[in-house]
Amino acid sequence: MSQIPAAKQGHRPVAVVAFALSHVVRAETNANEVEMLMPVVHEVFAKAGITKDDVGFICSGSTDYLIGGPFSFVTALDAIGVWPPKSESHVEMDGAWALYEAFVRLQEGDIDIALVYGFGKSSLGDLDKIFALQLDPYTMAPLNPDLVSLAALQARAVIDQGIASEEDFAAVAARSRKSALSNEFAQVRRDDSLEDLMAEPYAVSPLRRHCLPPISDGASAIILVAGDRAFDLVERPAWITGIDHRIETHAIGARNLAVSTSTAKAAEMAGVGEGPVDLAEVHAPFASQEVILTTALGLPSDTVINPSGGALAANALMSGGLTRIGEAAQAILDGRAKRVVAHATSGPVLQQNLVCVLEGA
Amino acid sequence: MSDQTYVTKDPRGPVTQLATPIRLDYLFTAGLSLSRNLRGYQRAEFVGQKCPTCGKVYVPSRGSCPVDGVALTEEVPLKNTGTVTTYCVVNVPFAGQSIKIPYICAQILLDGANLSFMGLIQECDVEDIHMGMRVEAVWVDEADLVPSLASVKYFRPTGEPDADYETYREYL
Numbered sequence: 001m002s003q004i005p006a007a008k009q010g011h012r013p014v015a016v017v018a019f020a021l022s023h024v025v026r027a028e029t030n031a032n033e034v035e036m037l038m039p040v041v042h043e044v045f046a047k048a049g050i051t052k053d054d055v056g057f058i059c060s061g062s063t064d065y066l067i068g069g070p071f072s073f074v075t076a077l078d079a080i081g082v083w084p085p086k087s088e089s090h091v092e093m094d095g096a097w098a099l100y101e102a103f104v105r106l107q108e109g110d111i112d113i114a115l116v117y118g119f120g121k122s123s124l125g126d127l128d129k130i131f132a133l134q135l136d137p138y139t140m141a142p143l144n145p146d147l148v149s150l151a152a153l154q155a156r157a158v159i160d161q162g163i164a165s166e167e168d169f170a171a172v173a174a175r176s177r178k179s180a181l182s183n184e185f186a187q188v189r190r191d192d193s194l195e196d197l198m199a200e201p202y203a204v205s206p207l208r209r210h211c212l213p214p215i216s217d218g219a220s221a222i223i224l225v226a227g228d229r230a231f232d233l234v235e236r237p238a239w240i241t242g243i244d245h246r247i248e249t250h251a252i253g254a255r256n257l258a259v260s261t262s263t264a265k266a267a268e269m270a271g272v273g274e275g276p277v278d279l280a281e282v283h284a285p286f287a288s289q290e291v292i293l294t295t296a297l298g299l300p301s302d303t304v305i306n307p308s309g310g311a312l313a314a315n316a317l318m319s320g321g322l323t324r325i326g327e328a329a330q331a332i333l334d335g336r337a338k339r340v341v342a343h344a345t346s347g348p349v350l351q352q353n354l355v356c357v358l359e360g361a
Numbered sequence: 362m363s364d365q366t367y368v369t370k371d372p373r374g375p376v377t378q379l380a381t382p383i384r385l386d387y388l389f390t391a392g393l394s395l396s397r398n399l400r401g402y403q404r405a406e407f408v409g410q411k412c413p414t415c416g417k418v419y420v421p422s423r424g425s426c427p428v429d430g431v432a433l434t435e436e437v438p439l440k441n442t443g444t445v446t447t448y449c450v451v452n453v454p455f456a457g458q459s460i461k462i463p464y465i466c467a468q469i470l471l472d473g474a475n476l477s478f479m480g481l482i483q484e485c486d487v488e489d490i491h492m493g494m495r496v497e498a499v500w501v502d503e504a505d506l507v508p509s510l511a512s513v514k515y516f517r518p519t520g521e522p523d524a525d526y527e528t529y530r531e532y533l
Contacts, residue, residue, distance in 0.1 A: 032392030035424040038432060052430060068387030078423055081430025124388045133383065142381045 004228075005359040008242035008271040014106050015230040015237030016333070016358065018048035019326030021220035024187045024314035027123035028217040033067060037119045037219045038079040044115070044221040048233050052080055055223075056111025058088040059102040061095035061118040062318045065130045076119060087111075094118055095322030096283075096344030096354050099222060103243060106226040113229070118319030119219035127215065127317075135348055136250055148212060150252070152204040154349045155288035157258040159206055164291040166206050170197040172287040173210040173312055180309025187214045187314045211287040218316025220323040238329035238340075238358040242270030245354035247347070257349055263296035266355040267341075272297055275359075278337035279304040281324035283344045285311040292350065293343060303341075307331075321345065325356055332360040394424040394433055399508035405500040407439040409474050417475035443471040443516070444524040445494040446532050450487045465490045469516055470532050477532045478510075484517035493523035 004013045020043035022028075028036050045051055058080060062073050069075075073090040082088065089105075091097045095118020102114035128146035135141045158164050174194055180186035192210070200208040223233075230237035246262035246269075248255055255261075267273070280303050284290035290312075294305060306312075308327040311320050321344025331337035337360070344354040369375050391399055394410060398421045401408030409418040410433035412426035418437050425432055448467035451460075465482035467490065482490060483499075496516040506512045 029390060030393055032390045032395065032424055035392045035394065035432070038425055038430065041430070065385075068385060068389075075423065078425045078427040079430060081426060081428055083428040121390070124390070125385055129385055137381065138379055 003361055005239050005241050005361060007240075008274070008357070009269075012107050012109060012226055013239055014103050014224055014226045015239045016222055016325065016329035017225045017230050017234045017237050018044045018223040019220070019330050019333070020044035020047060021185050021319070021323055021326065022218045022316075023185050024216045024218035024316045026187065026215060026217070028121060029123075033072060033076055033119055033121060034079045036121070036217065037076055037117065037221075040219045040221045041079055041115070041117060044117075044223055048223040048225075050113065050223065050233065052082075052086075052115075055086065055113050055115045057102055057105045057114040058082070058086050059098040059105070059114065059116050060090050061093050061098035061322065062090070062120055063092050065133065066120045066122060066124060066317060068125055080115070093318075094344050094346050095220065095319050096325055096356075097245065097321075097346065099224065099322055099325060100243060100245060100354060102224050103240060106224060109226075112226045114224045115221065116224060116322065117219060117221035118322040120316055120318035121217040122215045122315070122317045123217050131348070135252075140252070148204045148207060150349050151212075151286040151288065152207045154257040154292075155206050155211070155286065157256070158288050158291060161258045163258055163295070164288070166208070167194065167198065168291060169206075169211045169287040170194050170208070172290045173197060176287070176306055176310050176312035177210075179307050180313035183308045183313065185314065186309045187216055189309070189313060207286065207288065213285040213311050213315035214313070216314055216316040218314065218319055220316070220319040220326055222322060222326050222329070234333060236333055236335055236360050238332035238360065240356060241359045242272070242357040243355070244269035245352065247352040250351070252348060258292060260292050260296040260350050260353060263293055263343065263350070263353040263355065264298070266353055267297045270355045270357045272299070272341050272355060272357055275339050276300060277303040277341050278339055279307055279328065279331055280341040281308060281310065281328040281343065282306055283311055283321045283324045285315055285320070285345075287312060289345075289350055293345075293353075297341060297343060297355065299341065321354065325358075328356075329358050332358055335360075392424045394422045397436060398422055402510060402512040403506050403508045405503070405506055405512060407441070407471055407474075407498070409437040409439045409471070411435040411437050418473055419476045420471060420474045421478065437473065439471045439473050441498045442519060443469045443474070443496055444529050445482070445490065445492060445496055446470050446477050446529045447492060448482070448490050450490070463487045467496070467516070468532075469496060470529050475532075480513065481515040482517065483515040489518070491523070493526060493529065495519045495521040495524060
């Protein structure tokens with residue numbers, strides 16, 4: 001029996017044993033949400049070598065605002081087949097927070113296996129209008145500030161505070177798209193020269209088109225297993241040795257947008273700095289945000305950032321953060337890495353952040 | 362906010378209400394499975410879909426068997442006839458009402474299906490509606506067929522003897 005790495009917060013050991021995701025596309029016009037999610041759930045069960053009957057808890061992340069219909073997460077359970085009835089929960093957030101809830105649920109000790117998934121179709125509505133509604137309803141939402149303009153305000157703060165330049169943003173985008181060439185599930189996969197990227201006109205200054213994420217439909221799923229049972233299912237479980245999430249004020253004007261205090265605090269609580277980091281999957285939908293996040297996470301200089309291509313290559317809303325945890329965990333499951341960091345973000349301009357440290361035995 | 366600590370000098374007093382109109386428009390993905398069902402309506406046919414695991418036939422289908430979590434692969438043509446499993450009589454007028462009250466809304470279990478759905482009952486006095494009543498679909502004219510349940514004008518009694526309670530008790 002392999003040894004389980006020590007958990008920073010002294011919690012019951014929980015590991016990612018399987019990860020699956022859909023091919024992320026601009027618009028999935030054939031399959032509905034259930035049909036998009038179902039093959040991903042089947043795949044993650046197959047990878048873990050279990051069935052739905054082995055699962056003690058199900059938790060999902062999605063938002064009704066993307067589909068424009070109430071209780072769409074209940075409909076999505078049709079993709080699982082919850083009969084006999086299962087203990088189930090949902091977060092109106094990225095699936096990374098559903099994973100956090102499942103992690104907490106597994107701490108109770110009465111069940112060992114949880115299914116977590118996130119899904120979303122960004123192609124069905126007007127994202128700028130939809131995401132304006134997560135802002136302060138009295139003073140900000142009525143102004144309908146679009147996603148790119150808010151990110152541009154943040155990028156401007158990054159430049160003004162001397163943290164990074166437009167060329168740095170382009171370098172992030174170029175690296176992400178190039179890394180995605182080896183990720184068949186990603187959407188933007190290409191090798192661009194920095195010169196070509198810098199020659200693009202501004203989308204919203206100081207952001208050029210390459211700094212923006214693609215609009216994506218997709219889903220991903222993870223199986224969490226607590227305790228020694230994980231070794232029964234896979235050779236190298238990816239143990240969650242630290243996980244934490246923090247939120248900042250709703251008032252965007254009250255924050256220094258060029259830094260991410262919540263990410264730094266979550267990273268500290270999860271123990272990011274307490275060992276080497278082979279690779280990090282950082283959930284940065286905008287190139288400018290990756291600069292902020294890698295600084296806040298305190299990653300060593302030799303850490304490989306977003307080998308999957310990250311959110312700049314595939315930005316399936318509500319599963320993008322969960323996919324970061326899955327991609328990072330997969331590196332351990334495959335034996336490509338020993339200690340990895342995954343990050344997920346939610347809310348406007350990096351308001352809320354989750355950090356997860358995973359280690360192999 | 363405590364009214365002890367802050368009192369507005371505006372003679373109108375504090376703002377107590379703020380209107381921020383919101384409108385969101387969406388596309389809808391019917392999906393592979395529901396599309397087969399909706400195309401059936403366009404041909405004046407009920408198309409059921411069978412679960413390869415439990416054999417249940419769903420009409421309409423959202424793409425999976427909600428019991429087994431698998432895609433429904435086999436199409437099952439269903440007849441126009443079914444059974445009223447339960448019903449209500451609508452006596453309340455409301456905005457946008459297009460049917461003269463009182464009228465009957467019923468859950469209808471098509472013959473050969475394992476899922477009931479809501480339908481309008483016409484050509485039937487409200488005193489006569491009852492559980493187990495046999496009904497059939499009346500379709501709109503061929504030129505008016507659309508890929509939705511709007512192709513079904515209504516259901517009406519067939520006059521057959523009532524269905525045995527045991528045949529629909531599972532669907533109440």
